[in-house]
Amino acid sequence: METLVLLLFVFILAAFLGFELIQKVPSQLHTPLMSGTNAISGITVVGAILACGVADGAFGKWLGFAAIVLATVNIVGGYVVTDRMLGMFKKKGK
Amino acid sequence: MDEKQYIDLAYIAASILFIFGIKMLGRAETARKGNLLSAAGMLLAMVATLFYKEVVDFPLILAGVAIGTAVGWVWAVKVKMTGMPELVALFNGFGGLASLLVGWAEFEFGKSPDAVTRVAIYAAVLIGAVTFTGSFVAYLKLAGKMSGRPTFFPGQKAVNAVLFVTLLVLGAIYAAQGPAWALYLIIALSLALGVLGVLPIGGGDMPVVIAFLNSFSGLAGAAAGFVILNKVLIVAGCLVGASGIILTIIMCKAMNRTFGNVLFGGFGAAGGSAGGTIEGEMKAVSAEDAYYVLEAAQSVVFVPGYGMAVAQAQHVVKELGSLLERNGAEVRYAIHPVAGRMPGHMNVLLAEADVPYEQLCEMDSVNPTMGQVDVAIIIGANDVVNPAASDDPGSPIYGMPIIKAHEARTVFALKRGKGTGFSGLENALFFRENCRMLYGDAKETIAGLVGQFKG
Numbered sequence: 001m002e003t004l005v006l007l008l009f010v011f012i013l014a015a016f017l018g019f020e021l022i023q024k025v026p027s028q029l030h031t032p033l034m035s036g037t038n039a040i041s042g043i044t045v046v047g048a049i050l051a052c053g054v055a056d057g058a059f060g061k062w063l064g065f066a067a068i069v070l071a072t073v074n075i076v077g078g079y080v081v082t083d084r085m086l087g088m089f090k091k092k093g094k
Numbered sequence: 095m096d097e098k099q100y101i102d103l104a105y106i107a108a109s110i111l112f113i114f115g116i117k118m119l120g121r122a123e124t125a126r127k128g129n130l131l132s133a134a135g136m137l138l139a140m141v142a143t144l145f146y147k148e149v150v151d152f153p154l155i156l157a158g159v160a161i162g163t164a165v166g167w168v169w170a171v172k173v174k175m176t177g178m179p180e181l182v183a184l185f186n187g188f189g190g191l192a193s194l195l196v197g198w199a200e201f202e203f204g205k206s207p208d209a210v211t212r213v214a215i216y217a218a219v220l221i222g223a224v225t226f227t228g229s230f231v232a233y234l235k236l237a238g239k240m241s242g243r244p245t246f247f248p249g250q251k252a253v254n255a256v257l258f259v260t261l262l263v264l265g266a267i268y269a270a271q272g273p274a275w276a277l278y279l280i281i282a283l284s285l286a287l288g289v290l291g292v293l294p295i296g297g298g299d300m301p302v303v304i305a306f307l308n309s310f311s312g313l314a315g316a317a318a319g320f321v322i323l324n325k326v327l328i329v330a331g332c333l334v335g336a337s338g339i340i341l342t343i344i345m346c347k348a349m350n351r352t353f354g355n356v357l358f359g360g361f362g363a364a365g366g367s368a369g370g371t372i373e374g375e376m377k378a379v380s381a382e383d384a385y386y387v388l389e390a391a392q393s394v395v396f397v398p399g400y401g402m403a404v405a406q407a408q409h410v411v412k413e414l415g416s417l418l419e420r421n422g423a424e425v426r427y428a429i430h431p432v433a434g435r436m437p438g439h440m441n442v443l444l445a446e447a448d449v450p451y452e453q454l455c456e457m458d459s460v461n462p463t464m465g466q467v468d469v470a471i472i473i474g475a476n477d478v479v480n481p482a483a484s485d486d487p488g489s490p491i492y493g494m495p496i497i498k499a500h501e502a503r504t505v506f507a508l509k510r511g512k513g514t515g516f517s518g519l520e521n522a523l524f525f526r527e528n529c530r531m532l533y534g535d536a537k538e539t540i541a542g543l544v545g546q547f548k549g
Contacts, residue, residue, distance in 0.1 A: 032129070034305060035178075040112055041314075041330075049143045054149070063198050063202060073169075079136075080166065083129055083130070089122055
């Protein structure tokens with residue numbers, strides 16, 4: 001129970017931090033911001049690695065494997081498209 | 095210290111990288127570096143996880159990462175900028191599905207989870223499933239593989255309501271006793287809920303839906319974090335969830351609609367039933383006549399919309415913009431927050447065409463200067479420049495903030511035909527005295543104007 005309360009505490013603080021961080025982003029950057037945070041949501045790969053990496057576990061292990069593949073597509077794809085988009089935002093005269 | 099504490103320290107470092115990464119993404123000068131920082135944080139979190147004692151099957155993990163990297167990389171490098179909205183939606187769906195599977199896997203390990211963990215599994219599975227199928231339907235709509243119009247069937251709202259209540263009841267049963275059948279049923283019904291939830295939402299509302307589903311994929315990750323008691327999952331997932339909600343709110347405000355109205359409104363299905371009748375007629379103009387007006391213009395504003403993306407006209411638009419600048423005119427691009435199919439869609443396309451971002455103006459900064467603009471060129475935008483939004487209380491879009499293109503001295507509207515926009519409304523702007531229509535494919539029309547300038 002104690003762990004849970006601690007985790008809830010972390011969750012709430014992270015939520016407020018997230019709101020603060022995004023408040024004043026110019027609309028020009030909305031797409032990269034979205035695809036960049038989209039890549040971060042692939043963090044679930046950590047849970048997938050834990051599920052897939054166990055010594056035995058039959059079905060659950062394979063669910064973990066599928067989750068690793070999907071989350072990595074999300075992560076790598078997300079970061080690469082974001083980088084591609086941001087590479088196009090140029091200042092005048094450069 | 096045992097290995098767990100070192101791993102936690104690495105997770106803290108990863109969280110810091112995510113936070114700085116997101117912060118730097120919010121400014122044009124630092125955005126690219128911010129993205130790299132956040133990617134470094136992700137790599138750190140993944141590597142650190144390999145050090146858990148329980149994690150032993152490295153070949154399988156590496157195989158999974160290798161496959162995912164190859165697929166993600168190829169898609170990301172190959173996609174055209176016009177295909178960006180659907181790809182982002184697809185990636186997002188994958189993230190949701192991954193969280194669903196993590197929750198499910200934890201259940202399959204059968205470590206007889208306590209009630210709290212069962213609630214977390216329920217949340218991860220439910221949110222992950224809705225994110226997955228919802229994003230997938232959004233992907234199909236954006237890619238044009240199914241109609242972008244809202245899809246309805248009789249009793250849809252009742253079905254959704256029943257589905258929702260059933261999911262709540264099943265959640266309570268599962269949390270209390272944890273029977274397997276309840277979880278499987280939850281997975282199936284949540285997948286259905288995602289499909290049914292996004293079906294009635296039309297193409298023009300996609301910026302809101304994409305932002306919302308993005309938020310959901312983060313929350314699914316955070317829920318998975320509660321399942322396996324992992325702090326970095328909770329922090330990163332929650333950051334994404336919060337930022338997605340902010341974007342969702344911004345998008346809703348830009349349409350003067352509540353989130354509930356977007357989700358359940360089925361906007362655009364009715365097809366121009368409401369609103370006053372419009373007087374006058376649409377007047378066409380030839381490219382040659384348009385050229386003479388542009389040639390004399392001192393100040394020109396482009397207003398792009400989804401039509402520019404469809405016609406892939408961004409490069410010729412930029413070419414015309416450069417020619418106008420060389421001709422001595424001040425050139426700007428006025429971008430409505432919900433123009434296109436994802437937040438910031440038009441900015442990405444124009445940036446691809448090398449338009450410097452100083453020329454990309456937000457609605458609020460361009461509107462007060464509209465009266466001094468000689469020519470406003472509307473490229474495949476419709477509802478976002480409809481003056482009925484500000485002066486016709488009977489209009490369904492009344493109250494929505496618009497780019498006041500009608501205040502410019504002359505308006506050229508590029509349009510494929512006489513049809514209505516996404517909302518199904520006739521656009522009062524096109525009937526105004528100062529507005530002239532240039533019918534045809536936007537890309538060809540602009541190329542014609544460019545030809546006039548060069549010739």
